[in-house]
Amino acid sequence: MESVSIREVAALAGVSPGTVSNVLNRPDKVAASTRERVERAVRELGFVRHGSASSLRAGHSRTIGLSVIDIGNPFFTDIAAGVEETASELGYAVILSCSAGDRSKEERNLLVLAEQRVRGVLITPSGEDTAALDRIRERGINVVLIGRPALRPDQCSVTVNDVTGGSLAVTHLLERGARRIAYVCGPLTIPQCQDRLEGARRAVRQAGLNPATALSELTMPAMHARSGQQAAEKLLASLPDAVFCANDLLALGLLRALLQAGVRVPGDVALVGYNDIEFAAASAVSLSSVRQATHRLGRIATQLLLDECDNPGGHAHQQIMFQPELVVRESTGS
Numbered sequence: 001m002e003s004v005s006i007r008e009v010a011a012l013a014g015v016s017p018g019t020v021s022n023v024l025n026r027p028d029k030v031a032a033s034t035r036e037r038v039e040r041a042v043r044e045l046g047f048v049r050h051g052s053a054s055s056l057r058a059g060h061s062r063t064i065g066l067s068v069i070d071i072g073n074p075f076f077t078d079i080a081a082g083v084e085e086t087a088s089e090l091g092y093a094v095i096l097s098c099s100a101g102d103r104s105k106e107e108r109n110l111l112v113l114a115e116q117r118v119r120g121v122l123i124t125p126s127g128e129d130t131a132a133l134d135r136i137r138e139r140g141i142n143v144v145l146i147g148r149p150a151l152r153p154d155q156c157s158v159t160v161n162d163v164t165g166g167s168l169a170v171t172h173l174l175e176r177g178a179r180r181i182a183y184v185c186g187p188l189t190i191p192q193c194q195d196r197l198e199g200a201r202r203a204v205r206q207a208g209l210n211p212a213t214a215l216s217e218l219t220m221p222a223m224h225a226r227s228g229q230q231a232a233e234k235l236l237a238s239l240p241d242a243v244f245c246a247n248d249l250l251a252l253g254l255l256r257a258l259l260q261a262g263v264r265v266p267g268d269v270a271l272v273g274y275n276d277i278e279f280a281a282a283s284a285v286s287l288s289s290v291r292q293a294t295h296r297l298g299r300i301a302t303q304l305l306l307d308e309c310d311n312p313g314g315h316a317h318q319q320i321m322f323q324p325e326l327v328v329r330e331s332t333g334s
Helices: 008-014 018-025 034-043 051-058 074-087 104-117 129-137 160-175 192-208 226-239 246-260 278-282 293-312
Strands: 061-066 093-098 120-123 141-145 156-160 180-184 213-217 243-244 270-277 286-290 319-324 326-327
Touching: 008 018, 008 034, 018 034, 034 129, 061 074, 061 104, 061 293, 074 093, 074 293, 093 104, 104 129, 120 293, 129 141, 156 160, 156 293, 160 180, 160 192, 160 243, 160 270, 160 286, 160 326, 180 192, 180 226, 192 213, 213 226, 213 319, 226 246, 243 246, 246 270, 246 278, 278 326, 293 319, 293 326
Parallel strands: 061 093, 061 120, 120 141, 141 156, 156 319, 180 213, 180 243, 243 270, 270 286
Antiparallel strands: 286 326
C-alpha cells in the first residue's frame, strides 16, 4: 500500500499543506474547527507521518522525557498522568524512565533520552548533584525539576514545600500528646526525605522539645510497603508514641505490621504518612497524611517545559512551590 502524502490530506480537508503541518506539529496554533477537519482527513486516509525524518530535520522529536524515582509509587503515577495528559493536549508524547533512586541509572536514562532527541526533560532528581542535568542542558535540551526547587534562576521547577509538610505532620502528632516520635524514611540522599526531616525537627523545637530525645530517625533502603513492614519490626522492641513516615507506602506497610502484632493504631501508636495516595483513605485504619497536588504538579511542570521549548524568547523561568495540607483520619484519632 502506497503511503499517503500531506498534500492528499490537505486536499481532502480543504486546507494548505502548511496547515496540515501545523496541525501535526503545532496544534495549538490552528483553529479548533480547522484542526478537526484535518484530523478527520488524517483518519480517513490513514496518514502516518515519518516521525524519524521530521525529527532529524528539526533536530528533535515531538517527545519529552519524564524521569521519576519510583513508578510503582502512586505519587509518581499521579504526576505521570498529569504530564501525559498535558503533553498529549499539546501534541507531544512522553518517554518514561525510572531511576529507582540510583544516580548512575538516572544518568544512563538521561543519556538515552538525549539520544532519542527529546524536546525536553521533566525529572524528579534522585540526589543533589546536578552535573548530569547540566550536561543535558548543554545539549540544548530544556529541563524542568519536579519535587525539588531549582537552585538557579534560569531553570523552572515545580515542587511542594516539604519542610512545611514535615512540620505539619509532627505538629499534629505533638498536639495529640506524642512526646516520642519516630521518623521513618528512605535514604537521606533523597532531598524530599531530608526536607521532611528538617520540618519534623522544626516542629519539635517550636514545641520547646529537644529533637535529640523527642525525635528518632529510622532510615530504610527503599520507600515501599515492604520497607514499612521491616521498619515496624525494628520499632516493636521499643514503641514510640507516634510515627511519621516520609511517604504513604512506608506508612501502610508499617500499619499492617503493627496491626498484625496486636498494636492498636492510634490507641498505642499514632501514625501519619505523606502524599495522601488513594489507598491512604481506604486502608484498614484510614491513614492521616500530608496531601500534595500531584496531578497538578505534572500538568504545570509540562506546561512550563513546553513553553520554554516553543517560546524561548518570551519564556519566563518560574520556581513554583505549592503548600501541602494535612488530612486527618483514623490513624491519629480523628
